Amino acid sequence: MTYIEPAPIKDKENPLESMMQRFDAAVKILGISDEMYYILKVPARQVTVGLPVTMDNGQIKVFEGYRVIHSTILGPSKGGIRFDPAVNIDEVRALAAWMTWKCAVVDIPYGGAKGGIACNPREMSAGEMERLMRAYTIAMLDIFGPDKDIPAPDMGTGPREMAWLMDEYSKAKGMTVNAVVTGKPLVLGGSLGRTEATGRGVMVSALAGMEKLRLNPYRATAAVQGFGNVGSWGAKLLQEKGVTICGLSDISGAYYNPRGIDVEKAIAYRNANNGTLEGFKDAELITNEELLALNVDVLVPAAKEDVITHENAGNIQAKLIVEGANGPTSASADDIINQKGIMVVPDILANAGGVTVSYFEWVQNRIGYKWALDRINRRSDRMMKDAFDNVFETSQKHGVSLRLAAYIVAIDKVASTYKFRGGYG
Numbered sequence: 001m002t003y004i005e006p007a008p009i010k011d012k013e014n015p016l017e018s019m020m021q022r023f024d025a026a027v028k029i030l031g032i033s034d035e036m037y038y039i040l041k042v043p044a045r046q047v048t049v050g051l052p053v054t055m056d057n058g059q060i061k062v063f064e065g066y067r068v069i070h071s072t073i074l075g076p077s078k079g080g081i082r083f084d085p086a087v088n089i090d091e092v093r094a095l096a097a098w099m100t101w102k103c104a105v106v107d108i109p110y111g112g113a114k115g116g117i118a119c120n121p122r123e124m125s126a127g128e129m130e131r132l133m134r135a136y137t138i139a140m141l142d143i144f145g146p147d148k149d150i151p152a153p154d155m156g157t158g159p160r161e162m163a164w165l166m167d168e169y170s171k172a173k174g175m176t177v178n179a180v181v182t183g184k185p186l187v188l189g190g191s192l193g194r195t196e197a198t199g200r201g202v203m204v205s206a207l208a209g210m211e212k213l214r215l216n217p218y219r220a221t222a223a224v225q226g227f228g229n230v231g232s233w234g235a236k237l238l239q240e241k242g243v244t245i246c247g248l249s250d251i252s253g254a255y256y257n258p259r260g261i262d263v264e265k266a267i268a269y270r271n272a273n274n275g276t277l278e279g280f281k282d283a284e285l286i287t288n289e290e291l292l293a294l295n296v297d298v299l300v301p302a303a304k305e306d307v308i309t310h311e312n313a314g315n316i317q318a319k320l321i322v323e324g325a326n327g328p329t330s331a332s333a334d335d336i337i338n339q340k341g342i343m344v345v346p347d348i349l350a351n352a353g354g355v356t357v358s359y360f361e362w363v364q365n366r367i368g369y370k371w372a373l374d375r376i377n378r379r380s381d382r383m384m385k386d387a388f389d390n391v392f393e394t395s396q397k398h399g400v401s402l403r404l405a406a407y408i409v410a411i412d413k414v415a416s417t418y419k420f421r422g423g424y425g
């Protein structure tokens with residue numbers, strides 16, 4: 001029997017610390033009461049479960065899984081499930097709070113949650129992943145529910161895992177409940193457009209930021225860190241809008257070509273190469289650290305948190321950062337980036353396209369209907385652009401960064417909803 005120990009919690013530069021620093025700054029500007037501060041800060045519910053799973057070699061491994069429901073003030077909680085070796089409870093707490101703020105920024109009727117399991121999907125077979133996901137679903141039967149808490153994919157998970165979750169949940173309830181999870185395969189009630197939705201929202205946010213900076217997409221260059229769901233779709237859709245993608249990366253390294261990389265070709269290469277860009281020939285191999293410092297107009301961190309810190313923020317040359325990942329910039333880098341005059345479209349705005357189309361999926365499941373792709377794209381693009389404009393206006397009004405403005409918009413919305421609900425007891 002083996003116990004898979006979760007990643008240790010770092011004292012500093014951890015996502016929870018970064019989230020709290022921005023939250024505190026926004027709360028100060030809004031002048032929120034002490035009572036409200038703690039109502040918004042403390043997660044509504046946190047669950048940790050031990051998950052014994054029989055591995056292919058017959059050995060039992062015990063994994064630790066989490067679900068944190070940060071808030072249900074705006075509606076049932078919503079947020080993805082992450083499978084990654086670095087998962088720990090603090091990371092999930094930060095990610096859950098970001099979901100609350102994200103749903104509020106794009107104005108969808110959800111609270112925020114996140115789940116995670118400390119595991120390494122790259123070292124697990126499909127059968128092991130399935131047993132782990134089913135064990136997690138059973139452990140969370142009382143937490144999940146189409147009117148309570150609705151999971152979705154995040155790093156290391158996708159439609160396949162969501163299908164297992166839906167199946168296990170439905171079996172336990174004795175009926176098909178497809179609205180319990182979003183990001184499902186199309187045949188199980190998944191929505192058209194969900195797979196590419198987060199990358200599409202990144203593209204819409206990038207174009208909105210470029211317009212403010214008067215950058216012509218046809219003359220602009222970009223580098224994208226992370227080539228999974230968000231990074232590959234973000235890069236592809238930006239390229240379709242005329243942007244030259246000079247850099248791409250995954251865990252194997254970064255790939256640079258100043259004349260531009262054909263993103264479709266890179267995706268085909270990755271798909272045929274066991275999911276990795278390793279050995280990609282149409283570009284020079286550089287490091288992920290070098291990719292962040294490339295002389296490009298737009299930088300899209302779309303891999304993981306805390307990749308831009310006070311140690312490397314000074315090297316960034318991009319004029320615009322569009323945060324595809326959750327928490328890619330640690331709070332210690334904010335001042336440096338602001339002093340350099342770099343515009344940052346923050347995570348809780350830039351990557352909200354995914355949860356927006358998840359919301360559409362949930363609505364379609366509940367009314368038993370399927371919308372066409374052009375309708376979904378039109379609506380989600382509109383919602384992303386409206387959210388960008390609202391955050392931009394708020395930043396002008398308060399003289400603050402887009403990041404702080406996004407927190408102000410979100411916290412104000414959740415706090416005033418709480419007051420209207422009369423929840424002071």
Ligand SMILES: NC(=O)C1=CN([C@@H]2O[C@H](COP(=O)(O)OP(=O)(O)OC[C@H]3O[C@@H](n4cnc5c(N)ncnc54)[C@H](OP(=O)(O)O)[C@@H]3O)[C@@H](O)[C@H]2O)C=CC1
Pocket residue numbers: 153154155156157198225226227228229230231249250251252275276288302303304305324325326327351352354355
């Ligand atoms: N999926 C979604 O709808 C949403 C995702 N997000 C956020 O976007 C980010 C990415 O998620 P998603 O695309 O779904 O995840 P995936 O697992 O599909 O992809 C993650 C990508 O990041 C790469 N990566 C991991 N670590 C590093 C590193 N140290 N340096 C460079 N690249 C690295 C991975 O490389 P490799 O494959 O080689 O391991 C992979 O290409 C996460 O922060 C997630 O929370 C936010 C909103 C919605």
Ligand SMILES: O=C(O)CCC(=O)C(=O)O
Pocket residue numbers: 078079080081102150151152153154182183326351352354355356358359
């Ligand atoms: O699609 C969803 O419901 C949530 C996606 C997610 O986890 C995120 O936006 O970080």
